[in-house]
Amino acid sequence: MSEGNGQEEMGSIRFPAEILSVVAPDLSLKRHLDLGLRPCLRKFHEFKNLTLNVKSGLSRYDGDVDGESVTDSPVLGSSVIKSGNTTVICGITGGIVEIANVSTTTTSDDHDDSMEYTSIYPVVEISRGKLNGAPTDEEMILSQQLYETLLHSKILPKKSLIIDNIALKTNDDTNNNNNNRKRYAFVLYANIQVFSREGPLFDYCYGSLVKSLQTVKLPFIHFTDEEFIINDNRKNGGNVKPEIICDSEAYNQLKINEENINWSLTFGLVNNDDGKETIILCDLEGHAEETCCKSLINVIIDKNLKMRYLNIVGGDENVIIDENIVLKTVQLAKNRVNNILN
């Protein structure tokens, strides 16, 4: 600026691509699309490279990994997904709860097949380089979405979590109180850590959750001999609580419904300049794509390439979502899932 003549010289400002994508995400996306590329330099239908690791050595029954045994680990199953800069680590831990008696479960009126499935309680933590505070909205929404999606996918049958292999010691010789016996079941929790957040987070979290679930090994349970006394009629005081010990070597593989194993994929829809053609973008990544693609399609496809979930968000009024676009997206998803799962 020159003070002398009172006029301002307006020069153009140049931003590097990554700064422009934050300052003006819509402009950045448009300029890339005009070149036939995306801000992450992938092609429109190109998926992100994905590395899956289910032998991460974090789990209790993984055996010796690098000479170190992890038999005291509470983790029952784990997996690590890496894609681009993003790393998602999922560890599944468990707890034991008392469940309703056999007699009441079987005579229940509501008894039917669909209620025989359950889910995992997931907690997602996205690392942002600061001390962990209360969970953010994004983390809560992701956790709840994971819970509901897994439940509706019918992957985890309730009966696989019921503990039926405990060595019991009873003080009742007649054994006639079998129906009143307390029963126990596992509940599973998943702790999902996300580092370098980027890309379609739900897809990666869901993928790591399903992959970890396939590796879950439930511990063999011992109730300490002297203390575990089945004592429902409370003859002897009734306050004796069993002490639960999980075996460090013996385990049972968790039985899951392998047929229903599925994979989630998210696509973004944008309109190019003349508004005639809708472009499908696979695996949205980066600030420009995440903020500007308001029309989204999320598809979950199972092993047999059947659709299990479809979510269409038409957030952008310039993008008209018709049958062709959805069918094209579903076909892209099916091809990708076929590569990943089969």
Add this chain to the structure above:
Amino acid sequence: MSSGGSDELIYEAKLSVLNRVDGSAQLSISSRKDLDEGELGIICSITGPIESKARQESPQQSNLEISVMPHIGVASTREKLLEYKLKLVLDRVIDSFEYPRQLIQIVLQILNKPNYEDDTTIGSDDMNDFFSLNDLNGCLISTYLALIDSGISMKSSFLSSCCIINSNNQLTTDFNKNDLINSKSAHLIVYDLRNGKCNNLIYSESIGEFDEQIFFKNVLDKCKKEIENLNTKVIKNCITEKFKNDYIWKA
């Protein structure tokens, strides 16, 4: 109170039920087949456009703050997810550039749910709670009515509908808790309306096993019919009634 509906469902709607907010609506949806089932009741209030906190302010458009309150207890992550889904739809329909640096608060209270049993037996999940499509459907319709009552500018009208494909492969919009749990697939469809007809698909969510052809041929057609029915038989009457009341002193 305007009521009416399709062959399968009865809708009852009333606008301006709360007098200290800018817009409000009460909606109930019940089954025509089984009146003992109870109804889904939702009340929605809208305050805005009002001054927003500096933290929430965006320079060019208004901000939305949505809270959903469950019919029992306090809001949990389930309601957070509902709020998120509602926001996806409302961001598209509310003309947010009309109210820069302002805040629009939307509060939804679920009053009652059909066939709800407060089941506290150990180990029994209330599965109904994890099928939130029905609640989302009610929330969307009541928010639309409350938005009209509040006079907030919208880019388009919108309405939603919910249906299931049951184990006999029948498509129905009238279903109870058990039908939902045993259904093959459940669908929620939101359309924007132009001249009383469904125009563009704004939002859809489908859970369960289904194929694309059934979705496009049967599900969308059924929901379109239900939405257009709802619009002509209930919503229009409800809005006419509101305007009559608003201009009661004019004649």
